[in-house]
Amino acid sequence: MTEDDVVDDELLTIGAFAAKARLSAKALRLYDRLGLLTPAQVDEASGYRYYRADQAEPARLVALLRQLDMPLARIAEIVEAADGDEAARLLAAYWADVEARVSGQRTLAEYLRGRLSGRSSEMYGKFEVETVDVPAQVVITETRHTLADELPAWIGASLGRLEAASRECGGITAPPFVVYHSEVSMESDGPAEACVPVADETAARAWAEAQGRTWETKVRVDPAARFAYTRITKAQVAYPQIIAAFEAVEEWIAKEGLEHAGPCREVYFADWDAAGAEDPVCDIAFPVKVNAKDR
Numbered sequence: 570m571t572e573d574d575v576v577d578d579e580l581l582t583i584g585a586f587a588a589k590a591r592l593s594a595k596a597l598r599l600y601d602r603l604g605l606l607t608p609a610q611v612d613e614a615s616g617y618r619y620y621r622a623d624q625a626e627p628a629r630l631v632a633l634l635r636q637l638d639m640p641l642a643r644i645a646e647i648v649e650a651a652d653g654d655e656a657a658r659l660l661a662a663y664w665a666d667v668e669a670r671v672s673g674q675r676t677l678a679e680y681l682r683g684r685l686s687g688r689s690s691e692m693y694g695k696f697e698v699e700t701v702d703v704p705a706q707v708v709i710t711e712t713r714h715t716l717a718d719e720l721p722a723w724i725g726a727s728l729g730r731l732e733a734a735s736r737e738c739g740g741i742t743a744p745p746f747v748v749y750h751s752e753v754s755m756e757s758d759g760p761a762e763a764c765v766p767v768a769d770e771t772a773a774r775a776w777a778e779a780q781g782r783t784w785e786t787k788v789r790v791d792p793a794a795r796f797a798y799t800r801i802t803k804a805q806v807a808y809p810q811i812i813a814a815f816e817a818v819e820e821w822i823a824k825e826g827l828e829h830a831g832p833c834r835e836v837y838f839a840d841w842d843a844a845g846a847e848d849p850v851c852d853i854a855f856p857v858k859v860n861a862k863d864r
Contacts, residue, residue, distance in 0.1 A: 597618070
């Protein structure tokens with residue numbers, strides 16, 4: 570008797586079960602090894618695997634999910650879900666992640682084709698660049714070295730902490746922003762600095778003193794400055810659209826014969842959660858030197 574023979578009316582050998590599930594015995598052995606589909610019984614002496622007939626549907630489900638290039642841990646969650654609605658929800662969440670990643674990759678490929686073919690100016694033309702004068706302001710800040718994949722979560726958490734702290738510092742006086750003191754990518758970790766303008770410098774310094782170095786917090790007074798900026802939508806905040814926005818402002822600064830006067834920043838002036846994909850939410854800004862005749 571081999572592993573592929575039928576055992577009885579309740580248990581099926583791997584061969585019989587493979588035929589029922591329309592899978593190969595090799596695939597079933599792999600699923601067992603990966604912990605995705607455990608046989609109902611394994612003979613201790615021979616090592617032969619035996620399955621119940623009702624395991625056919627989970628087996629086919631595993632095979633189909635693997636065709637989606639789904640990570641093993643996500644497959645296990647779906648197969649082990651308590652009911653069909655929960656399994657469907659987990660699949661929908663995974664596929665939303667896939668579509669978001671593919672959309673980002675598609676946009677990145679388009680962006681890179683434009684750069685490689687010398688059509689960068691066409692991409693930059695999508696962004697309207699202007700200047701704005703920003704008065705001196707007191708800011709409470711939190712700085713962190715972070716890679717690109719950690720950046721969005723850190724920005725949200727950090728600005729949330731600072732906005733809560735602003736209640737002790739006279740309240741918020743202007744939109745919060747994030748300053749990039751060096752490049753943030755998958756290879757470079759910044760640092761980035763989250764900043765919230767507040768009303769009361771004395772209270773802000775007392776707050777920062779109480780924090781110590783827990784969050785790398787500090788208080789400073791930013792002098793009045795002129796910024797070249799472009800306004801982008803929530804959809805454009807995603808990578809790499811946002812990179813094109815930064816480069817568009819840099820190109821405009823060069824064409825205008827202006828000089829950089831400090832690190833670039835993202836200014837978040839809208840309610841992120843309430844905003845739709847096409848709603849303006851952020852300014853990409855670079856400080857520029859002001860000529861004496863323009864003062």
